Amino acid sequence: QKEVEQDPGPLSVPEGAIVSLNCTYSNSAFQYFMWYRQYSRKGPELLMYTYSSGNKEDGRFTAQVDKSSKYISLFIRDSQPSDSATYLCAMDRGSNYQLIWGAGTKLIIKP
Amino acid sequence: DADVTQTPRNRITKTGKRIMLECSQTKGHDRMYWYRQDPGLGLRLIYYSFDVKDINKGEISDGYSVSRQAQAKFSLSLESAIPNQTALYFCATSDPTGDYGYTFGSGTRLTIV
Numbered sequence: 001q002k003e004v005e006q007d008p009g010p011l012s013v014p015e016g017a018i019v020s021l022n023c024t025y026s027n028s029a030f031q032y033f034m035w036y037r038q039y040s041r042k043g044p045e046l047l048m049y050t051y052s053s054g055n056k057e058d059g060r061f062t063a064q065v066d067k068s069s070k071y072i073s074l075f076i077r078d079s080q081p082s083d084s085a086t087y088l089c090a091m092d093r094g095s096n097y098q099l100i101w102g103a104g105t106k107l108i109i110k111p
Numbered sequence: 112d113a114d115v116t117q118t119p120r121n122r123i124t125k126t127g128k129r130i131m132l133e134c135s136q137t138k139g140h141d142r143m144y145w146y147r148q149d150p151g152l153g154l155r156l157i158y159y160s161f162d163v164k165d166i167n168k169g170e171i172s173d174g175y176s177v178s179r180q181a182q183a184k185f186s187l188s189l190e191s192a193i194p195n196q197t198a199l200y201f202c203a204t205s206d207p208t209g210d211y212g213y214t215f216g217s218g219t220r221l222t223i224v
Contacts, residue, residue, distance in 0.1 A: 008151060036213075043115070043201050043215025044154070088153065099213070101153040 003027050006089055006102030014110050019076040023089035023102045026070065030091040030100075033065050035074045038086045038104065047087075048074070079109045114138050117202050117216035124192055125224055132187045132219050134202030142205045143185040144213070145169075145177060147198040154201065160185055192223045 006023045013019055021035075032051055036044035048063040050056045050072075056063045062075040072091075076083055089102040115136045124130050136143065145157040156169030158177040166177060174196060176188045189196055202216045 004153075006153075041217065043203070043217055044213070045215070046212040049212075090154075098156070099154075101155075103151050103153040 001026065002103075003100050004089060004091060004102045007105055008103055010106040010108055012108040012110060013079060015079060015081060017079050017109075019074075019079050019083070019107060019109075021074040021076075021087050021089075021105050021107065023072050023091075024070055025072070025091060025100075027091075027093075027100075028067070028070065029093045031094050032092045033063070033072050034090040034092075034099070035061075035063055036088045036090060038088060040085075044088055081109045081111050083107065084109045113217065114214050115202055115204055115216040117200075117219050119219060120217065121220045121222075123222045123224060126193055128192050130189045130192055130221070132200055132202075132221070134185045134187070134216060136183050136185075136202075136204045136214070138204050138206070138214055139182075140204035140206050140214070141182060142207060143179070144203045144205070145175075145185070145187045146201045146203065147171070147196075148201060148218075149198050157187065189221075194223045197221060197223045 004025045034049040035047045037047050038044040050063050053065045053067045060077045064073040086104040086106045088104040090099045092099050118133045141162045144159045146154045148154050155171050160166050160179045163179050178186050200219045203213045205213045
């Protein structure tokens, strides 16, 4: 079993919808949780990161961590076609060098 | 110029050939990484380096070697390429005193035939 599980999609939604992307994990030692966005033919770029449990909001994006359920989510409000990309979750015990990555979910926002 | 530059962007080579992928960065970060990305498997760490004199194996280092020529340069070599090394390769940098913002290059698409 992988340490981090992420549905590969693709997830296709109409423009303006609320999108929910999720990852589950098995290692309770993870403390830092990140979401990266990757456009086609580009490297991943950091969207948001959170430490431990709770919510974090940045514009249309909200990251949520539930350590008791070992479950993290990324919500995108008022989704736009420019949000179409692959979203990868990543997590770490605090070392900042051995990130464990989800496989990524491909998101398609239809105009 | 990009913060992290990888060359070449695309490469097709034959089984058994030696190939080098190069990475240079202008971020001033000490930490550099090489990852490969395969569909359905996510990013897997090949090698990482915390400074010029520090090289460490990652999750999947067999068949690969690296060289850290300077703080800004980190190259990955495939000594004798095999078809299952066909993948998208990324170089990344990070600042351990900052957030978890790894900066990635645009990747090298490597095909071994």
